[in-house]
Amino acid sequence: MVTDQPRTVFGxxxxxxxPTRRILxxxxxxxxxxxxxxxxxxxxRFSQLLRRIDGISxxxxxxxxxxxxxxxLVRRTVYPEVPPRVEYALTEAGRTLCEPLHALQDWAIAHLDDITASQEAHDDGLGVGGVR
Structure with missing residues (x-):
């Protein structure tokens, strides 16, 4: 069977x-x-997340x-209390994200000074390495 539509390549x-694009x-x-x-x-809880993550609405x-x-990736649990208490937790799949995301966070911290210097040089018209 031949079709004119391109075949979707997963992965x-x-x-x-x-679909991996949406996941990324x-x-x-x-x-x-x-x-x-x-x-x-x-x-x-929602309010804890809101307080902890500065700048998020x-x-x-x-x-x-x-x-x-x-x-x-996240599980929402509603507890039958008055008023209702809602808590959020990582699922097993969500927990598998912790290591790679912590690695990105560590990378950002380790390279902050170099990136900031590069941005400042670029903004000052010097480009990377002080040459434009």
């Missing part, structure tokens, strides 16, 4: 139609990285948590 995030978009999002980082220390925290829950 190729460089193709726009590959999710785990590469800055809010996801920070939420997973907080939850790697243990379960947290309630709307963005809600959207990101919903997406992470949908993707099976």
């Amino acid at each position: 190729d995030p460089y193709r726009a139609d590959c 978009d999710r785990i590469g999002d800055r809010w996801t990285v920070l939420i997973v980082g907080v939850l790697s220390d243990g379960d947290a 309630q709307k963005m925290l809600t959207q990101t948590l919903r997406g992470l829950e949908r993707d099976g």
